[in-house]
Amino acid sequence: MTSEWLLFWVGDGGDPSSDGLLAGWEHLAERERVLGLRERQPILVAPDGRVDARLSECFRRSAFSAKAEGTQVTYAPLYRLFFTFLWQRGAHWDQATPDDVEDWEDWRRRGSDNAARIAGGTWAKELAALKLLYDIAAKRGFVPASPVLLTAPTDVKTSDVKWLTPRAFRLWRNVGLGGTLPSGLEDQAWRGRCAGRDSAFADLLYSSGLRRREGGTLLTFELPPLGERNYYAGRVGQAVAKRAGYTFYVGHPALARIEGYRASTRALAVARARARGVYERLPGRRVVRDVNRAGRVRWTERDGRAGEGALGLLTAADRMRLFVETEDGLEPAMLWLTESGLPLEHATWTKVFERASTRCARLGLEVFATPKMLRHSMALRMLIALHNALDRRLGLTPDQRRHYEEVYGQVWLMVKGMLGHRSEQVTRDVYLEPVRGLQLESLLNDDDNPVNAEKIAELAVRTGLVLDAA
Incomplete structure (x- = not known):
C-alpha cells in the first residue's frame, strides 16, 4: 500500500481493451460514460485504493468543471499533494481542519525540510484551488464547513514576470534551441534533432502571444495560409483557451518558419511513422472528413462510426486524436509532433524551454525564457x-x-x-x-x-x- 494519493484522468490512454492490455477492463470508456464521468475529469485514488464518489461529484459538474482546462490541470495535482499531506497525518480529505491548512501553508512556504518552497504568488494559486474544492464540498454537505480560512498572501509581486528584448530572444532561441554558439557560428557538438520545430514554436509564441496550451495544441488546418501580409489572423478555440476563444495574430516571419518546419522536420517524422505503420495501429484515432464554414468538424472513428463536434470545443485530448488523410496517407492534424511522428503533449514545451535555458547558461549566457x-x-x-x-x-x-x-x-x-x-x-x-x-x-x-x-x-x-x- 502506498502512502500517497494518485491522480488519473478520464480518457487517458483510450480504451485498454483496444490493445488487450488489462483483462476485465473491457469497454472502459463506455463504463465511464454510464457513471456520468466527463472527458478529462480528474480521478483521485486514496492510498488504500479507494475512489471517493463524493470527490468525483465535486469534479463532475460544479464550479470546478466550469474552470478552463488549464486551470483544472493545475488544480488537480495540488489536491493530490494536500490530500497526501493529510493522509500522512492520519486524516482523510474530508477531515481537514483550519489548522491543517495553516500547517500546510507553513510547510509549503517555510518548511526547513521542504526543498521546493514556494513564493506568495504560487501559494495564492494553491489557496484559491483549495478554497474552490472545499466550498463545493461544503455546499453539497460533504464536509461540515470549508477549512480554508486563510486570506491571500500580501507578498505577491506582479512584477515577478520577465520580458525579453528582441535581441535577447534571438540569442536565446538561436543558441538554446537552434544549437549555435554565442558567436553565431555552428556548434559542431550540437546533437539536437528538433531545432526547426522548437525554434518555430518559440517564434510563434513570441510573435502571437499565445499561451503554451493554445499554441501547443494548434491543428494544421487552423493555421492561416502564408501570403504577403505582415500579420495573419487565426482563432484560438474556447476549449484550449484560458477562458474564451479569441482571435490571435502571427507575424509573417514566424508563420514562414512554421511552414518551413512543416515541409522539413515534420514531414520526415510523418514519413517515418507511416513506414512503421504507427498511425494505422493507434487506438481512438479519428480521421477528419471535413471542417465546414460554421466551424463543425466531421470525422470517422476507427470502427467506422461517424462523429462530429465544434472546432472551438475540441479539448487538447480531442485534438491529439485527430488525423487527416493526404495523398501519401494518414498524418496527425496536430501541428507539433514528436520525432516519432506522434502529437506532442503541449506540457512538454516547458521542459524544452528549460533545456534551452540550461544550454545558454552552460555557454556563459545570462538569457533564459519560458x-x-x-x-x-x-x-x-x-x-x-x-x-x-x-x-x-x-x-x-x-x-x-x-x-x-x-x-x-x-x-x-x-x-x-x-x-x-x-x-x-x-x-x-x-x-x-x-x-x-x-x-x-x-x-x-x-x-x-x-x-x-x-x-x-x-x-x-x-x-x-x-x-x-x-
Missing part, C-alpha cells in the same frame, strides 16, 4: 508598436498626444484582445509592468525604427524588468 515570458514580451512590443502606428496615422505632435489619452487607451484594449484577457486591468498591471509610470512620450515615435527595439532595450536599463542581451 513560454509565459514570450507572451509578456509580445504584449510589450505590441503596445509600443500600436502607439507608434496610431501616432503616424493621426500625425499627432507631442503636445497633441496629451489631448488624445482616450485614443491611446484604445491601444490597451487592442493588446487586451490580442492576449485574450477579460480585464484590461490585468493587461495594464501584470503584463505591461515595465511601462507603468513612464511617460508615453518616452516610448513613442522613432521614425526610423517603427518596431522600437531600442526603446525596449532602454526599458531594460531603466526598469530592470526586461531581459536584454549585451
Whole structure:
C-alpha cells in the first residue's frame, strides 16, 4: 500500500481493451460514460485504493468543471499533494481542519525540510484551488464547513514576470534551441534533432502571444495560409483557451518558419511513422472528413462510426486524436509532433524551454525564457508598436498626444484582445509592468525604427524588468 494519493484522468490512454492490455477492463470508456464521468475529469485514488464518489461529484459538474482546462490541470495535482499531506497525518480529505491548512501553508512556504518552497504568488494559486474544492464540498454537505480560512498572501509581486528584448530572444532561441554558439557560428557538438520545430514554436509564441496550451495544441488546418501580409489572423478555440476563444495574430516571419518546419522536420517524422505503420495501429484515432464554414468538424472513428463536434470545443485530448488523410496517407492534424511522428503533449514545451535555458547558461549566457515570458514580451512590443502606428496615422505632435489619452487607451484594449484577457486591468498591471509610470512620450515615435527595439532595450536599463542581451 502506498502512502500517497494518485491522480488519473478520464480518457487517458483510450480504451485498454483496444490493445488487450488489462483483462476485465473491457469497454472502459463506455463504463465511464454510464457513471456520468466527463472527458478529462480528474480521478483521485486514496492510498488504500479507494475512489471517493463524493470527490468525483465535486469534479463532475460544479464550479470546478466550469474552470478552463488549464486551470483544472493545475488544480488537480495540488489536491493530490494536500490530500497526501493529510493522509500522512492520519486524516482523510474530508477531515481537514483550519489548522491543517495553516500547517500546510507553513510547510509549503517555510518548511526547513521542504526543498521546493514556494513564493506568495504560487501559494495564492494553491489557496484559491483549495478554497474552490472545499466550498463545493461544503455546499453539497460533504464536509461540515470549508477549512480554508486563510486570506491571500500580501507578498505577491506582479512584477515577478520577465520580458525579453528582441535581441535577447534571438540569442536565446538561436543558441538554446537552434544549437549555435554565442558567436553565431555552428556548434559542431550540437546533437539536437528538433531545432526547426522548437525554434518555430518559440517564434510563434513570441510573435502571437499565445499561451503554451493554445499554441501547443494548434491543428494544421487552423493555421492561416502564408501570403504577403505582415500579420495573419487565426482563432484560438474556447476549449484550449484560458477562458474564451479569441482571435490571435502571427507575424509573417514566424508563420514562414512554421511552414518551413512543416515541409522539413515534420514531414520526415510523418514519413517515418507511416513506414512503421504507427498511425494505422493507434487506438481512438479519428480521421477528419471535413471542417465546414460554421466551424463543425466531421470525422470517422476507427470502427467506422461517424462523429462530429465544434472546432472551438475540441479539448487538447480531442485534438491529439485527430488525423487527416493526404495523398501519401494518414498524418496527425496536430501541428507539433514528436520525432516519432506522434502529437506532442503541449506540457512538454516547458521542459524544452528549460533545456534551452540550461544550454545558454552552460555557454556563459545570462538569457533564459519560458513560454509565459514570450507572451509578456509580445504584449510589450505590441503596445509600443500600436502607439507608434496610431501616432503616424493621426500625425499627432507631442503636445497633441496629451489631448488624445482616450485614443491611446484604445491601444490597451487592442493588446487586451490580442492576449485574450477579460480585464484590461490585468493587461495594464501584470503584463505591461515595465511601462507603468513612464511617460508615453518616452516610448513613442522613432521614425526610423517603427518596431522600437531600442526603446525596449532602454526599458531594460531603466526598469530592470526586461531581459536584454549585451
